[in-house]
Amino acid sequence: MISDTAVVKSKKIGQGTTIREFVVVAETAIIGARCIIHPFVLIEGGVEIGDDVEIFSGVVLGKEPKGASAVARVPTCDKQVTIGNGCSIGPNAVIFQDVKIGTGCLIGDGASIRENCRIGDACLIGRYVTLNYNVSIGNRSKVMDLTHLTGNMTVGDDVFISIHVSTTNDNNLGKLGYDKARVLGPAIDNEAMIGAGASILPRVSIGRGAIVASGAVVTKDVADETLVAGVPARYVRLV
Amino acid sequence: MISDTAVVKSKKIGQGTTIREFVVVAETAIIGARCIIHPFVLIEGGVEIGDDVEIFSGVVLGKEPKGASAVARVPTCDKQVTIGNGCSIGPNAVIFQDVKIGTGCLIGDGASIRENCRIGDACLIGRYVTLNYNVSIGNRSKVMDLTHLTGNMTVGDDVFISIHVSTTNDNNLGKLGYDKARVLGPAIDNEAMIGAGASILPRVSIGRGAIVASGAVVTKDVADETLVAGVPARYVRLV
Amino acid sequence: MISDTAVVKSKKIGQGTTIREFVVVAETAIIGARCIIHPFVLIEGGVEIGDDVEIFSGVVLGKEPKGASAVARVPTCDKQVTIGNGCSIGPNAVIFQDVKIGTGCLIGDGASIRENCRIGDACLIGRYVTLNYNVSIGNRSKVMDLTHLTGNMTVGDDVFISIHVSTTNDNNLGKLGYDKARVLGPAIDNEAMIGAGASILPRVSIGRGAIVASGAVVTKDVADETLVAGVPARYVRLV
Numbered sequence: 001m002i003s004d005t006a007v008v009k010s011k012k013i014g015q016g017t018t019i020r021e022f023v024v025v026a027e028t029a030i031i032g033a034r035c036i037i038h039p040f041v042l043i044e045g046g047v048e049i050g051d052d053v054e055i056f057s058g059v060v061l062g063k064e065p066k067g068a069s070a071v072a073r074v075p076t077c078d079k080q081v082t083i084g085n086g087c088s089i090g091p092n093a094v095i096f097q098d099v100k101i102g103t104g105c106l107i108g109d110g111a112s113i114r115e116n117c118r119i120g121d122a123c124l125i126g127r128y129v130t131l132n133y134n135v136s137i138g139n140r141s142k143v144m145d146l147t148h149l150t151g152n153m154t155v156g157d158d159v160f161i162s163i164h165v166s167t168t169n170d171n172n173l174g175k176l177g178y179d180k181a182r183v184l185g186p187a188i189d190n191e192a193m194i195g196a197g198a199s200i201l202p203r204v205s206i207g208r209g210a211i212v213a214s215g216a217v218v219t220k221d222v223a224d225e226t227l228v229a230g231v232p233a234r235y236v237r238l239v
Numbered sequence: 240m241i242s243d244t245a246v247v248k249s250k251k252i253g254q255g256t257t258i259r260e261f262v263v264v265a266e267t268a269i270i271g272a273r274c275i276i277h278p279f280v281l282i283e284g285g286v287e288i289g290d291d292v293e294i295f296s297g298v299v300l301g302k303e304p305k306g307a308s309a310v311a312r313v314p315t316c317d318k319q320v321t322i323g324n325g326c327s328i329g330p331n332a333v334i335f336q337d338v339k340i341g342t343g344c345l346i347g348d349g350a351s352i353r354e355n356c357r358i359g360d361a362c363l364i365g366r367y368v369t370l371n372y373n374v375s376i377g378n379r380s381k382v383m384d385l386t387h388l389t390g391n392m393t394v395g396d397d398v399f400i401s402i403h404v405s406t407t408n409d410n411n412l413g414k415l416g417y418d419k420a421r422v423l424g425p426a427i428d429n430e431a432m433i434g435a436g437a438s439i440l441p442r443v444s445i446g447r448g449a450i451v452a453s454g455a456v457v458t459k460d461v462a463d464e465t466l467v468a469g470v471p472a473r474y475v476r477l478v
Numbered sequence: 479m480i481s482d483t484a485v486v487k488s489k490k491i492g493q494g495t496t497i498r499e500f501v502v503v504a505e506t507a508i509i510g511a512r513c514i515i516h517p518f519v520l521i522e523g524g525v526e527i528g529d530d531v532e533i534f535s536g537v538v539l540g541k542e543p544k545g546a547s548a549v550a551r552v553p554t555c556d557k558q559v560t561i562g563n564g565c566s567i568g569p570n571a572v573i574f575q576d577v578k579i580g581t582g583c584l585i586g587d588g589a590s591i592r593e594n595c596r597i598g599d600a601c602l603i604g605r606y607v608t609l610n611y612n613v614s615i616g617n618r619s620k621v622m623d624l625t626h627l628t629g630n631m632t633v634g635d636d637v638f639i640s641i642h643v644s645t646t647n648d649n650n651l652g653k654l655g656y657d658k659a660r661v662l663g664p665a666i667d668n669e670a671m672i673g674a675g676a677s678i679l680p681r682v683s684i685g686r687g688a689i690v691a692s693g694a695v696v697t698k699d700v701a702d703e704t705l706v707a708g709v710p711a712r713y714v715r716l717v
Contacts (some may be wrong), residue, residue, distance in 0.1 A: 021263045024499045041533045057281045059297045060535045066566040088305045091333045094569045094587050109351045112587045127369045130605045130623040145369045148641045163387045164405045166642045166674035197406035197438045199675045199692045214438045215456035217693035260502045296520045296538045327544045330572045348590045366608045384608040402626045403644045435675045436643035447512035453677045
């Protein structure tokens with residue numbers, strides 16, 4: 001069922017899919033079966049959506065990365081966006097070009113995911129979480145509301161990252177311009193847990209099953225199965 | 240005055256109400272008198288809006304909570320949303336089903352309020368504040384921009400919660416799944432004040448008129464009329 | 479090229495400008511040449527957009543400031559909004575009335591900029607950054623995702639403010655109501671750098687080229703070319 005107020009140029013809309021009022025779908029977009037596309041959604045060219053996906057009001061899929069003169073790094077990317085079966089994309093979320101999202105993910109309201117990101121299956125990306133370019137997330141990981149994942153960082157499987165977590169990739173705070181060899185975010189291994197409001201500095205690795213306490217500022221690598229806390233973060237005990 | 244580009248199925252629109260371009264209103268929604276509904280607003284079924292309410296562009300009222308496979312807790316709720324007289328709802332705010340908001344509240348741009356929340360009269364909820372499920376807020380309380388209120392927490396009357404405040408409800412960081420008896424957020428009593436960037440841990444109670452300093456990580460209960468500060472927060476003095 | 483689903487009342491649209499589906503443009507708005515206005519954008523009266531500007535989906539330009547009964551300060555402002563040549567405004571950003579943005583700025587997704595703000599040339603305002611009323615920012619400064627700039631504060635030229643930075647303007651946390659003589663935010667001088675998750679208290683000045691470490695809570699003035707860190711922030715060394 002496609003609303004007669006929607007502007008749908010694609011012919012590739014699956015069976016049982018509902019497209020509501022004022023939706024815009026480009027000619028080269030593909031939408032699977034039994035999806036629900038709520039009002040005011042914009043689906044640009046090159047976007048491929050699986051089956052049983054629900055996309056809430058105001059979402060933008062396939063936004064072109066934009067380099068104004070204010071930006072250090074010139075974005076380059078493929079136009080393709082893939083959203084796996086059974087995903088739910090919350091109101092006003094923004095997915096840039098060249099993003100792949102696995103099956104069964106929940107993307108929260110206003111989450112903004114930049115180019116070259118890869119998200120596995122059954123992940124939760126909270127409300128207003130911002131992912132910078134080239135973030136890789138494994139399966140079953142959760143990133144809670146208002147957290148920022150910096151460019152060129154990795155998150156493993158079954159990781160929990162709480163709310164308001166800061167991650168950064170450049171100790172020179174942008175002073176030296178963008179250099180892919182120098183600008184590198186944290187690496188967070190499987191089953192690690194990062195507490196609310198923690199800050200993880202560039203190039204820091206967080207070990208498998210490690211725990212970072214709420215409010216900690218992590219300046220050095222954290223070993224597997226280790227709890228750290230404080231500003232700057234210090235070893236507390238094994239977990 | 241209803242724009243001829245709007246899709247308004249409800250017959251219950253009060254006198255003197257303006258509905259602007261491309262608004263979508265469901266059949267079972269009710270809108271009071273002298274309201275202004277700006278473009279691209281989506282008002283779903285079961286939403287009841289009082290008199291003299293202004294709803295800015297891109298707002299979603301009555302969003303269904305969505306449990307993807309990534310979510311621990313299965314949402315259950317009533318479809319009803321109530322917005323009291325004289326409220327203002329900022330652009331792109333999202334109000335889920337089963338939310339009641341009192342009179343004269345200001346809801347900021349992009350604020351996202353989940354199911355089972357109750358907000359009293361004359362409250363201010365800042366921009367991009369996210370409320371999880373089942374948050375209760377009294378009257379005349381203010382929650383500033385980019386703060387997160389966790390599920391199953393309470394906020395009294397005349398409370399001030401500054402920007403970037405983190406609240407959490409689960410010391411196991413989601414590891415054990417959702418259990419209503421175990422997962423419990425903070426309780427913030429009347430007239431308490433929480434400084435910018437503070438973090439309040441699960442089950443902590445903040446006493447009447449207490450003050451939490453900016454950047455504090457509060458791991459234990461705070462008595463009435465007491466100032467705490469630091470990581471972790473320690474007693475500083477009475478106020 | 480103007481989509482026939484758009485509602486464009488203004489006659490002042492420059493050559494080579496594209497206006498996409500379901501855009502709403504008021505009669506007294508002015509749009510320059512070679513702009514792209516994506517779907518679901520709302521451009522209110524008194525907005526003036528330069529040449530080569532791209533405005534992404536869901537943006538609101540010229541939002542009226544709204545004083546519900548919950549707000550301390552009564553907003554007063556001019557209706558005019560100016561967006562300089564070559565700017566890019568990300569999806570769902572909200573620009574209130576009486577804001578001036580220079581040339582070549584990048585405004586991120588959902589950034590919300592209140593009345594009486596002035597932003598210079600070639601600035602970057604990150605995603606979901608919220609600017610309160612009367613913030614002044616110089617040229618070539620960057621404010622990263624999810625940061626809040628408080629009312630009545632100033633930022634110089636070539637400043638870098640990282641993610642999740644808190645700034646505040648009222649030590650009484652709103653208790654005494656709004657008084658322009660008392661409520662004053664920080665002043666951040668040219669070339670200063672503020673680390674992720676730092677918190678800067680009211681009236682604090684940050685000197686030229688000074689550095690505030692990640693997670694620091696700055697309660698006192700910081701001299702030029704000085705590094706501070708910790709909670710509360712203390713002198714570390716000259717830079």
